[in-house]
Amino acid sequence: MPAASTIHTLIVDDQLSMRSLIRTSLQQLGFREFREAADGEAGLREMIVKPAHLVISDFNMPKLDGLGLLRAVRAHPPTAGAAFIMLTGRADRELVQRAVQFGVNNYLVKPFTVAQLKDKVEGVFGPLT
Amino acid sequence: MTDAADPFEAIKVTFFQECDELLGDLETGLLAIEAGSADDETINAVFRAVHSVKGGAGAFGLEDLVRFAHVFETLLDELRAGRKPCDPPTVKALLRASDVLADHVSAARGQAAPVDEARSAALVAELEALTHGGAAPAAIADVLALPEADEFGFRPVAFDFSTLAAPEPAAASGWRVTFRPHARMYAKANETALLLRELSRLGPVEVALDASALPDLAELVAEEAYLTWTLDLAAVVDEASVREAFDFVEADCDLTVEALSDAPAATDAPDSAPDLDIAALLARATAEAPVIESAPPVVEVAPVVPVAAPTAAATPAPAAQAAVTIRVDLDRVDRLINVVGELVIQQAMLAQRVIESGLARSSGISVGLEDLELLTREIQDSVMAIRAQPVKSVFQRMPRLVREVGEMTGKRVRLLTEGEATEVDKTVVERLAEPITHMIRNAIDHGLEMPEDRLAAGKSGEGTVRLAALHRSGRIVIEISDDGRGINRERVRGIAVSRGLIVEDAVLTDDEIDNLIFLPGFSTADAISDISGRGVGMDVVRKSIQALGGRISIASVPGKGSTFTLSLPLTLAVLDGMVVSAADQTLVAPLTAIVESLTPRPGDVHYVGGHDAVILFREQFTPLIDVGMVMGFRDAALTPSDGVAVIVETESGARAALLFDAIQGQRQVVIKSLETNYRQVEGVAAATILGDGRVALILDVDAIVANARRRSARPELKLAS
Secondary structure, X not given: OXXXXXXXXXXXXXXXXXXXXXXXXXXXXXXXXXXXXXXXXXXXXXXXXXXXXXXXXXXXXXXXXXHHHHHXXXXXXXXXXXXXXXXXXXXXXXXXXXXXXXXOOEEEEOOOOHHHHHHHHHHHHOOOO | OOOOOOHHHHHHHHHHHHHHHHHHHHHHHHHHXXXXXXXXXXXXXXXXXXXXXXHHHHHOOOHHHHHHHHHHHHHHHHHHOOOOOOOHHHHHHHHHHHHHHHHHHHHHHOOOOOOOHHHHHHHHHHHHHHHHOOOOOOOOHHHHOOOOOOOOOOOOOOOOHHHOOOOOOOOOOOEEEEEEEOHHHHHOOOOHHHHHHHHHOOOOEEEXXXXXXXXXXXXXXXXXXXOEEEEEEOOOOOHHHHHHOOOOOHHHEEEEEEEOOOOOOHHHOOOOHHHHHHHHHHHHHHOOOOOOOOOOOOOOOOOOOOOOOOOHHHOOOOOOOOOOOOOOOHHHHHHHHHHHHHHHHHHHHHHHHHHHOOOOOOOHHHHHHHHHHHHHHHHHHHHHHHHEEEOHHHHOOHHHHHHHHHHHHOOEEEEEEEOOOOEEEHHHHHHHHHHHHHHHHHHHHHHOOOHHHHHHOOOOOEEEEEEEEEEEOOEEEEEEEEOOOOOOHHHHHHHHHHOOOOOOOOOOOHHHHHHHHHOOOOOOHHHOOOOOOOOOOHHXXXXXXXXXXXEXXXXXXXXXXXXXXXXXXXXXOEEEEEEEEEOOEEEEEEHHHEEEEEOOOHHHEEEEOOOEEEEEEOOEEEEEEEHHHHOOOOOOOOOHHHOEEEXXXXXXXXXXXXXXXXXXXXXXXXXXXXXXXXXXXXXXXXXXXXXXXXXXXXXXXXXXXXXXXXXXXXXXXXXXX
């Protein structure tokens, strides 16, 4: 049972409001360590400089989309083991299949509630304390 | 308006700010598509804009907005995938949809009236028809329903902490420092306690002392070093920072620094490595993905369909590096501007003192002061630049207006915009929207002809309205022109006569007739329509431009069209002024209003009706106004030949001579609102603080001239000879 406060999270979304929303929701779940990036490429840079335990990334972003970020993270040994939760605008079967192919840990459809986010994170990390 | 206690409310505010940007991107993208200059990434960006609006709206439970955005997004998705063509009717519908989407955003924000439901519904139907080719659309209600988590039989992949090859240091991790000073470290007067204090700045330190090497007292050599410390630092910092604490003693001690627990030495990697990694990783991330041969076991429900390999198109072309920006509260900027204003005043006061002290111009203080003046001016310009905004935010609202007015009038209109990046003070930008909107409506409604009339006149059936912004001699100039029929001078003249604005036999130049439309009372009753009527005449437009310290003029050629030119100051915070004195008062006249100045000769001044003075200026009798008198600074009129006459031109083009005692000089002054600090005073636009610390009033030239005219027997139009 990992403590939420020990999980370092990287939030990747091109919208500031979405990043704030995810961060605020995670804070309510006890998360304390966050970094943010505004597109996939910036997210990848963050991961390489300093790996995070958990990446929560939007799918549709400029420069490098969420799928591209997932692939790059998985292809880089120091970050390959990070948990990756993909945010999608809708339940798109094809997208989820491709994300699974590239080793996504979980996915979350927008809009989401704090409870849904908790379910998704706990689905990966187990019950949080 | 924001509930600071609720973080989600604050995020909502951010979301709406983002919506403004997204809607701007959307419109820009759609216009590019309409113009045929769009690539795949444009369509993608358009899709993403609507998608992002929908996503955020969903998060905040703005259901109407989500519903509309969803229908919009669905059609865009079809276009993006190339399943539907981006033909002109579709693009037109998309443009109208972007208008309605903006309405939905405004309504959700509580800024505007509820959305026109009928219009919204009609557009939803149209978008759905375009999406489904007329077939029955899927129920929209599905959009709002949250999908089941395991809809695709997806099973979350558990995270295994042990698989993370180089996990990030856990919060508790840090560094273990072993520190054994040599005797010479003490000899150089270094103190272990100070080093520990330095280290503890980085984070909590657990100190363990190893005194095992300490000999018995009898054998102790006072100058020798015997102690070793083990210091556990609990801080996520890099090794160099830890070593830095021991920078000065490193040569005089044994020092080891090792990572605690699994803390990685991530920072040991050279800085360039991430770039190399990123290039390689990006290449891999965007390379052809292997086609799924069979459905991955976790996707149990999914039929076995080979998923199309993501091609290069899936990865957008690298967009131009977006400008790095920060959001700053406007209050902070204004406070800064205020302080810089004070600085300018203080600097002027200092300069004045130096002059008064009789110091030589070449003295060190004078030279230094000149440099300070240059720097102050530079700071002022830079600070003003912070408030400057491109006029784009106003210009980009116009395509929609043109579409709507064009539709209402049945005219075909093309809008050309130029100089959208031209920057001007934020307040000016905001207050420009209304007059520009009004003039564009006018240009389409009154200026442009119906398509058939245009064709008959040998013009293209589509009229052109051009909106341009440019900088010209320290001011911003905005031009609104159309290629329509031009001003109907006969009619304008007729209206002016019937409203009693001019006498029937007045001799007017074409230019003067055109300018009649700005006169208050030039009711556009005959021309009022749903579009440009709204009870607002051009005099109101002119007033709002004047309130910004600007002026407006018109040039018109019959059959060819009209051009309205607005000239505005770049900022409302400083003003180039002429410092003058009247009675014992120091006043400032805005330099923009001044035409020239002269010393009246006794024979130049005449009195009409015994008291109204006029001065012969360039062979024209111009009213002479004794400012000291009209402002109530003195009771007896100044003998004109003892003073200086400053010829001013009002925004309406009327000229008058203002009589002052003397001219002190030209200066840039910081505008201080009189209304905020005192109250509005007739004839006074604002106040400023001069170099000597005195408050000087800035004259409202237009009001002074208008008052003087009112006082004289009959408001006499300059146009009547």
